[in-house]
Structure formats: C-alpha cells, structure tokens
Amino acid sequence: MEKEKLRLDKYLWAIRLFKTRSMAADACDSGKVKLDGASVKASKQVTVGDEYEVKTEAKRWRIKVTGLLHNRMAYPEAIKYYLDITPEEEIQRLQFQAASFHTGKRQSKIGRPTKRERRDLDGFLGTDEN
16 A cells, blocks of 8 residues: 655655654755755655755755655664665764764863862962851
8 A cells, every 4th residue: 555645845754854844844945955956845746766965954964765654653664765875975074073063061070160169269269258
C-alpha cells in the first residue's frame, strides 16, 4: 500500500531533518532546500532518487531519497529512507566549528565564583569588608 504522492516539506519532517513540518516548509520557501541547484517549493512531489541540498541550522545536508516516508518515525527507522551524501569537506568544517564554537553554557566549576571562593578572593585581595 505505497502512496506515490508525498510533499517535500512532509518528507523532510518525516526523516527528521526538521523538528516541525512548518519549519521544513519555511526552509523550502526561503530557498534553503535545493534540487539540482534550484530552490524548490514545499509542495514539490518527492520521488525516489532525487538528490536535495538542505541547509538546516546545524549543517548543510546532501541527501538522496531512497524511500518515501509519510509519517514521522523514530530516528533509527527514519534514516533508512535517505542516504546522507554530504561532502567530506562539509563534515570536516562542522567538526572544526564544533571544536571551536562556544555554546554559551559555562562548564561546570568554571565561571562565577561560589560564595566561599568569593570570600577567599576578597580576603586575598584585601577587599574584606569585615
């Protein structure tokens, strides 16, 4: 019972490249999804064998459609419906970026001093109020 029609935004959402279907549709509308170098609409019909270039917040994907997935599934199941053909240099760029990128979260035990460390610092620097 294979349905032959599937919208691009629904497919990108189902294979878990985007968290919501509306995010997938927005990406299509803003030109972040390309087929053969040309932007495609969210309503484009997906066919097996298509190769899409998808730009998400995390990375630039190059995927090849291996099967049509109509409903969202768990990640281990969803990855069976596409082939990740992202170029090697893009993957290396991401690894370099991840190593040098600061997330904004501070590491444990680093950053603002605790109350005890603050007292010790004040005593050491001679700015003790007592």
